[in-house]
Amino acid sequence: MEEISIYQVTIILVIVTALFVQQVLLKANKFKKVRYTRNQRLGFAIASASPILAFSYISNNPVLISFAVAMGSLVYFKENWYALKKKN
Numbered sequence: 001m002e003e004i005s006i007y008q009v010t011i012i013l014v015i016v017t018a019l020f021v022q023q024v025l026l027k028a029n030k031f032k033k034v035r036y037t038r039n040q041r042l043g044f045a046i047a048s049a050s051p052i053l054a055f056s057y058i059s060n061n062p063v064l065i066s067f068a069v070a071m072g073s074l075v076y077f078k079e080n081w082y083a084l085k086k087k088n
Contacts, residue, residue: 025084026082030084030085031082031083031084031085032082032083032084032085033080033081033082034080034081034082034083035079035080035081036081041075041076041077041078042076044075044076045072045073045075045076046072048071048072048075049068049069049071049072049075050068052064052067052068052071053065053068056068
């Protein structure tokens with residue numbers, strides 16, 4: 001079994017912190033619901049799936065292709081998103 005590197009621990013801590021902050025902001029009602037157009041969602045899907053596809057090509061790991069397609073599909077078909085409320 002391989003050891004976990006300090007970079008992996010750092011990434012995990014950043015993700016956990018971001019999720020915690022997101023939950024706190026949701027409970028404090030700092031987000032509003034946003035509906036993006038199909039073209040915007042397609043752009044988000046391509047932008048989120050392309051790094052995984054590139055890494056799949058570099059590492060010669062075809063399993064990542066299916067993961068990237070699934071993630072892009074989830075991003076594209078999700079209709080309700082949240083954005084921070086602007087202060088007036």
